Amino acid sequence: MIELPEATVLAGQINQTVTGKRIKKVTANQSPHKFAWYTGDPAAYHARLVGKTIHAAAASAGEVEIQVDGMRLILGAALRYYDAGEKLPPKHQLLVEIEGGGALVATIQMWGCLFCVGEGEEVGFADYRLGRERPSPLTAAFDRPYFDDLIRESSGSLSAKAFLATEQRIPGLGNGVLQDILWTARIHPKRKMETLSGGETGQLYQAVKTVLQAMVNQGGRDTERDLYGRVGGYRTILSKNTVGTPCPVCGTIIKKEAYLGGSIYFCEGCQK
Ligand SMILES: [Zn+2]
Numbered sequence: 001m002i003e004l005p006e007a008t009v010l011a012g013q014i015n016q017t018v019t020g021k022r023i024k025k026v027t028a029n030q031s032p033h034k035f036a037w038y039t040g041d042p043a044a045y046h047a048r049l050v051g052k053t054i055h056a057a058a059a060s061a062g063e064v065e066i067q068v069d070g071m072r073l074i075l076g077a078a079l080r081y082y083d084a085g086e087k088l089p090p091k092h093q094l095l096v097e098i099e100g101g102g103a104l105v106a107t108i109q110m111w112g113c114l115f116c117v118g119e120g121e122e123v124g125f126a127d128y129r130l131g132r133e134r135p136s137p138l139t140a141a142f143d144r145p146y147f148d149d150l151i152r153e154s155s156g157s158l159s160a161k162a163f164l165a166t167e168q169r170i171p172g173l174g175n176g177v178l179q180d181i182l183w184t185a186r187i188h189p190k191r192k193m194e195t196l197s198g199g200e201t202g203q204l205y206q207a208v209k210t211v212l213q214a215m216v217n218q219g220g221r222d223t224e225r226d227l228y229g230r231v232g233g234y235r236t237i238l239s240k241n242t243v244g245t246p247c248p249v250c251g252t253i254i255k256k257e258a259y260l261g262g263s264i265y266f267c268e269g270c271q272k
């Protein structure tokens with residue numbers, strides 16, 4: 001899986017690199033992965049895509065959607081581009097070789113999707129549909145009244161982490177980007193939503209908007225890699241890179257804990 005800022009960066013780079021080129025060969029499921037989801041038989045991907053032209057890519061929730069002559073590739077996976085002659089990784093879940101050289105490679109870490117659908121075909125995953133029905137937090141439609149409605153419609157007993165990063169409530173906002181959003185809002189990941197003051201709700205809304213945009217503007221997070229294998233330029237404040245180091249604001253040592261099926265990072269000084 002990837003998250004919204006990195007999906008946005010990857011989509012932009014795909015547009016600069018492979019858009020307009022034709023697909024020579026597709027290899028799907030070469031290294032079977034228990035949590036790699038395909039639509040139908042991955043062995044059919046080659047026949048469905050060969051000879052077709054790659055058009056525009058765009059981020060949608062935590063996926064990169066690539067238009068390909070009457071088809072769509074919907075990729076929620078780490079994506080890399082390799083130039084002609086570059087050594088390809090031995091393991092991958094999707095390899096798209098380009099006419100004239102070069103290849104797009106998708107690999108799944110924990111879990112992720114590699115859908116290939118024709119026009120009018122449904123993607124039969126509920127999470128995928130949910131993520132498309134709601135506005136992206138990077139758009140103007142995701143405004144303060146909309147955010148307040150999201151809070152009202154959800155249970156007040158949800159923790160801040162569960163509110164932000166479960167049920168596709170905010171498309172593409174996952175457990176990675178969540179950490180710096182909550183730190184910026186000065187809210188602990190375990191805080192119950194019903195205990196937030198009006199001011200804190202405002203801080204949380206602002207943090208969702210500004211932190212995600214900063215991550216996009218700076219080429220993704222420094223814990224993730226872009227299409228060319230470079231780490232992103234956004235320096236994470238709370239992540240595996242900073243755990244055990246002092247908080248840049250208050251100097252308290254940044255902690256890591258397991259919570260709700262993933263790690264949380266927090267500063268006990270800033271996030272009460
Ligand atoms: Zn702090």
